[in-house]
Amino acid sequence: VIAPYPISAPVAEIASKVLSTELDKMCQRVQTCKAIKATLATWLREQKWCSEVFASDANFILFRCINSHQKKRIFDTLVDKNILIRDQSKQMQLENCLRISIGSEQEITQLKEALS
16 A cells, blocks of 8 residues: 555554454444444534535545534534544634534434534
8 A cells, every 4th residue: 555644564464354353343343434434424514514525435524514603612522521623624624613522422422413
């Protein structure tokens, strides 16, 4: 593997061995993550403070808040609850955008409760 992340041969060999014996388990985890992500994306679209949820194949959701006040409120609320969130507003064309990594169903429930 070269771009974007170089991986040394020993690490690639270890990963290959693990994936060959645990492939079914990994596939199940990927499907679970996708389902949780879809549920969270739907919930975000229903929130008055969310103006856009970006399409993505990654293990996170990027969404845009309706204004900087709402973005700051959401960010501060989640930080106060020790929920990891990243402010992407300094990136080009991502004004008022936040990024949430997809966690377990329990973690996403905690996130929703914190913002409700």
